[in-house]
Amino acid sequence: MQWYYVVVVLLALISGITLFQMYRLRRQNQQLENLLKHTSEKLERVQVHFGRFTPEEVIEHLTEAGGEYLANMRTVTVLFADLKGFTKMCYDLEPQLVVDILNGYFRCMSDAITRHHGQITELMGDGLLALFGALRSNPWQVQDAVLSAIAMREELEKYNDTLQERGIPALQFGVGIHHGDVLAGVMGNNELSKFGVVGDTINMAARIEALTRDLDCDILISDNVRKWLDGRFRLKEMPALPVKGIEIPVVTYLVEGLEHHQ
């Protein structure tokens, strides 16, 4: 009878080990599934946040295994804005106050730009670069950029009221808008890369913005922008001035406002 007990004990032992292994495997499987779920959720959130700065198609390409986004040409409208005389102000005021003023300014500008379907892609000191039609095709991109600049002017006026109540000097800005082709792609290296655009259109917008100092005005657009605008916009032709890199003087237009204020 002894062998019978041995067999029973052995069988019980084998069953116990098998059950234990099955339990372990199941737990491991569950842990892996939880990890996968957690990682996927994180990836999904990253993609959603990333989508505010980068076109969806670029994210799709980059998140695929071995994905690479090929640079391409896009037609966009570029808005370049810069504060006038802010560097001097930096020397006269407390550093933390300067940062607060600048953050408040960017908040107001960002609101005006996103309200008109634009996207701020760069903050450079007290300057900003916004694109219209870069994230997704936008047939109204030129009007959006100009309406956005008008809204920025209004926002700045309101912001200046609050600054003056605090005894801080009013801010003044210059805005340059140009429309044309840019090269869009993921630029940089393994350490630092981002979706961005490059090309003469960007440089031209920055140069038009610089003309606001020579012409003592705030919002200037190029002729390329003017061509796309309808009769709603009140424009004033400004004297042609030379700009770097262009042989003939460039004609710009001051955006005075809207014909029927909307």
Added chain:
Amino acid sequence: MAELMHDIDWAEPILPQFRDEAWEQEVRSVMGRVPDILRRTSRIPWLRKAVFYWPRYKPVEFSSKLTDICGLVTAQENACRYCYGVARSQMRLYGYSEKMIRNIEREVQLAELDEKERAFVQFCRNLSRSNPRPPKQDRQQLIEMGYSPAAVAEMAFLIGNNCFINRVSTFLAIPPMSNLESLPDSLMGRLLRPFIARRMKSWAWQDNGALVGSTESFPGVVHALGNIPAAKAINDTFQEAFESDVLSKELKVLMFAVVARSLECTFCESETRSMAKNLGFSQADFDHALSTLSSPSLDHDEQQILAWTRDTVHFQPGPMQRRIKKMAEDIDDLKLLEAFGVAALANTTVRIAVLLD
């Protein structure tokens, strides 16, 4: 960009419920109860009809499995919290595992689907997202994989149909159906799952009647759907939507044109151009209206609705609902409700027109 269900920013309902006893009787005779969305849309007959029938549309060219998956994927792509919850719960009640649903939501390659089904899921994502609209080769690829052209046409309708419901639900901010969402995990849900699934499946709707009346509302799109029942469904809705007099015909045509231009659909833009011409718009008037998103033939409320229409193509629900809430302070509820329907219908139509471009 697809979002996870519980991450979706969702507001309180925008418009109130409206009780129409005769209508509720009709709904109850089919479903046994009246869902919230059918009360909130009940003041516009064509809209409530579409919201009642379209989600129950039963395709003839492919399996109910693809229909269920399509509901889930488009709701996720359009970040419609209400539809997402309904689609997920329905799938659980129909017997799909939580794991499979999760894989479809997050990584279709891991889901227990074959290549053809995966290609369909991708098509659902691309067409609902439409950023940009899927190229002709995507449809061609589906046909090469073994789907018939009629099946691809019906897929486009089904995706458009879901986009329609997703938009109407989002614009109205319909509250998620918490009872239905908790049902699959409840004891009653587990015990009665087969019966509940059978009951829900019995609501499937298919109108096999012949196309009646004029197909002039949007002839190309209706014809592209060929002989499938969807052609009649969309044609009837077009006609009833354009006959409704809550908003002007001029505004409706311009809303379609704005969506067509946003999605770069030359076919739909030219279709709306000729519809506008029939309403007395000159070429210049139409171009001006499209480039400025305003027209002298629209009143103040309608101007606001037209400007809003461009934002109905790609949006995030939270900011969209906050914007609508603001519009609702100015614009009459009835007009706003019809505007939701027309904007949703325009988005559906232009997406279906992918079959033509």
